[in-house]
Structures are given as structure tokens and as C-alpha cells.
Amino acid sequence: MEKTINIIKYSGEVEAFNIEKLKRSLRHSKASEQLVLEIAEEVQKQLTEGMTTKRIYKIAYAILKQKSKSGSARYKLKKAIMEFGPTGYPFEKYIGKILEYEGFNTDVGVVMQGHCVTHEVDVTAVKAKEHYLVECKFHSDQGRNCNVKIPLYIQSRFKDLETQWLKQKDHSLKFHKGWVYTNTRFSADAIQFGECVGLGLVSWDYPEQNSLKSKIDRSRLYPVTALPLLSKQDKQNILNKGIVLCREICDNPELINDLAIATSKKKRILKEANELCNH
Known part of the structure; x- marks a missing residue:
């Protein structure tokens, strides 16, 4: 019988770690089953008593970002919306x-x-x-x-x-x-x-x-803040232009032309956006 390991949620509540819950959230990102199992195994290796859900998320997200850019964008969806701040x-x-x-x-x-x-x-x-x-x-x-x-x-x-x-x-x-x-x-x-x-x-x-x-x-109206390649400043500059959707960039690539982003990086951002919108 496996030992129960307690983790701390964002709210401060303590609950037993549930590997199946983690796998469900990873599958929701459209990651392959092989990648889901790989990430779950790595998280279990690093898991310690009292670890926060924020830390678990960071471990999973870092691996997803390496292996699947569009998957990592979907996985961070909730956090991406929170990056719409500071105003509402x-x-x-x-x-x-x-x-x-x-x-x-x-x-x-x-x-x-x-x-x-x-x-x-x-x-x-x-x-x-x-x-x-x-x-x-x-x-x-x-x-x-x-x-x-x-x-x-x-x-x-x-x-x-x-x-x-x-x-x-x-x-x-x-x-x-x-x-x-x-x-x-x-x-x-x-x-x-x-x-x-x-x-x-x-x-x-x-x-x-x-x-x-x-x-x-x-x-599939994903927030523009979900794109992994965008820096915090990039995101703020894009939001300041009134752009909130990845779809807006896919449909009108020229929207990011006047942003202080290298041309090669812009091409990679457009590729990410299209993968996310058209998955």
C-alpha cells in the first residue's frame, strides 16, 4: 500500500495527493498518453510531504513546455487568464x-x-x-x-x-x-x-x-497570454493593443508586427498560435 503524501492547495487547504487527478489535467491539455505517464512519473519522484500544488504545476509545466508547446499552453490556461491583470x-x-x-x-x-x-x-x-x-x-x-x-x-x-x-x-x-x-x-x-x-x-x-x-x-478561443514564447512584457504590450485572443493573431499576423520582438521569434509565436487554435 502506497504511503499517503499530503499537499497544500492554493487556498491553503491540505489534501492527499491524487496522481489520477494530475493525469486528468494533463490529458485535458491534449498531451499524448506516453507524455502524461512520463510527467506523472517525474512528479511522483520529486513529490514530498507538504509540497504545494503550485510547485507540482511548475514541474509538470516545465516538462510539457519542452515536449509540447501547444499542450503546455492548454495546461496553463487558468494561469494564462490570471495574467490578464492587473486590471479586469x-x-x-x-x-x-x-x-x-x-x-x-x-x-x-x-x-x-x-x-x-x-x-x-x-x-x-x-x-x-x-x-x-x-x-x-x-x-x-x-x-x-x-x-x-x-x-x-x-x-x-x-x-x-x-x-x-x-x-x-x-x-x-x-x-x-x-x-x-x-x-x-x-x-x-x-x-x-x-x-x-x-x-x-x-x-x-x-x-x-x-x-x-x-x-x-x-x-478554442484561447487567451493570448497562454502562448509560452511570449515574455511577461510581450504579453502586456499585446494586451495594451486590445488583443486578447490567440485567434486574433492567427487571423491577423500583422497585429504583432510593431511589437519589439525579433522576426524569427515572431514566426515561432505565429506557429505556436496556429497549433493552439487549430489543434
């Missing part, structure tokens, strides 16, 4: 792109008049009779989650805006709904409240079949 605006724009892929017409950063006060709405999304208001809660720290205060606040804003909308002609025929998107997680009471009042909630892993992670996998 790139995340808002990213969510707008995902909703566009789902058939919505979107606007980012819209000031709207409510019944009582004005509100700045992160994303508005309209498709036929569906009219959504989306609040984006971005965290650059995996240990931070959205507690019940967030959906409580968003629901009150949504109701103020909905009251104003219903005064407009034909708006009574539209389906209005408020949504909260976050790149981390919701607490149990946040989910309970959202479900109770009909507020849409999307987090990294909720709801199971339509989570942020699932949406990205289906759409």
Missing part, C-alpha cells in the same frame, strides 16, 4: 469575445441608466429576444473566490436596470437576465443564491457542462 478590462473583453462566438452581439464597458442610478455594465449581450447584462469578476490570485456578496450586489444592479428597460417599447417581450462570470470559483452560498433568484453564474468549473473552462475548450 482584458478579462471583460475576453468574455465579450466568448459571448460573440455563442452568437451574441456584445458591447464592453457600457454606461446605462437604471431606474434609480446609472451603472457601468462590463458586457451587454443581445441575441434575438435574449438581453443579458454581464458582470465580470476577475481575480489574479487562485485563492480568491466570489462569495454571496457578489451575486447579491449584481442582482440589485440588474433589477434597477431591468425596471428602466421595461419602460421602453417592446422590452416587455424580451428575456432579460443578469450574469456573473469569474475566472475563479463561487462559494456554495453564492451558487445557492444565484440559482434561487435566476441569476446566471459562470466560473472556472461551474456549471459543469457550461463552465468557463468548457466554453474555452469548445470555442
Whole structure:
């Protein structure tokens, strides 16, 4: 019987290391089964009591980056989204792109008049009779989650805006709904409240079949920050240009022409981006 080794999660919680959980996350990166087993074996060799999940991730990512650039990009997806910081605006724009892929017409950063006060709405999304208001809660720290205060606040804003909308002609025929998107997680009471009042909630892993992670996998709208060859400064320069998707670089390679990146490196970046988008 193998000895149980405890590890420390990002939240500070302690749990028993589960090799199958690691293998699942590696398979999710589309790494070959041989590479999955190779990485799992190396992690087990280096594993010690009290090792952090951050350290385990670094070991696995370093091997993946050597063997499969596109695989390492998918493996670091959650971390890549956290690199949208320090402001939440790139995340808002990213969510707008995902909703566009789902058939919505979107606007980012819209000031709207409510019944009582004005509100700045992160994303508005309209498709036929569906009219959504989306609040984006971005965290650059995996240990931070959205507690019940967030959906409580968003629901009150949504109701103020909905009251104003219903005064407009034909708006009574539209389906209005408020949504909260976050790149981390919701607490149990946040989910309970959202479900109770009909507020849409999307987090990294909720709801199971339509989570942020699932949406990205289906759409292949990977964040530009996932590209392994880009330095921290490269990523910031690209985000400053309003580019948030790998797909944008694939479709318009000239977008990175005026960045301070060597031509040979630009070619390798484009190759990485195409492998990731078209896998």
C-alpha cells in the first residue's frame, strides 16, 4: 500500500495527493498518453510531504513546455487568464469575445441608466429576444473566490436596470437576465443564491457542462497570454493593443508586427498560435 503524501492547495487547504487527478489535467491539455505517464512519473519522484500544488504545476509545466508547446499552453490556461491583470478590462473583453462566438452581439464597458442610478455594465449581450447584462469578476490570485456578496450586489444592479428597460417599447417581450462570470470559483452560498433568484453564474468549473473552462475548450478561443514564447512584457504590450485572443493573431499576423520582438521569434509565436487554435 502506497504511503499517503499530503499537499497544500492554493487556498491553503491540505489534501492527499491524487496522481489520477494530475493525469486528468494533463490529458485535458491534449498531451499524448506516453507524455502524461512520463510527467506523472517525474512528479511522483520529486513529490514530498507538504509540497504545494503550485510547485507540482511548475514541474509538470516545465516538462510539457519542452515536449509540447501547444499542450503546455492548454495546461496553463487558468494561469494564462490570471495574467490578464492587473486590471479586469482584458478579462471583460475576453468574455465579450466568448459571448460573440455563442452568437451574441456584445458591447464592453457600457454606461446605462437604471431606474434609480446609472451603472457601468462590463458586457451587454443581445441575441434575438435574449438581453443579458454581464458582470465580470476577475481575480489574479487562485485563492480568491466570489462569495454571496457578489451575486447579491449584481442582482440589485440588474433589477434597477431591468425596471428602466421595461419602460421602453417592446422590452416587455424580451428575456432579460443578469450574469456573473469569474475566472475563479463561487462559494456554495453564492451558487445557492444565484440559482434561487435566476441569476446566471459562470466560473472556472461551474456549471459543469457550461463552465468557463468548457466554453474555452469548445470555442478554442484561447487567451493570448497562454502562448509560452511570449515574455511577461510581450504579453502586456499585446494586451495594451486590445488583443486578447490567440485567434486574433492567427487571423491577423500583422497585429504583432510593431511589437519589439525579433522576426524569427515572431514566426515561432505565429506557429505556436496556429497549433493552439487549430489543434
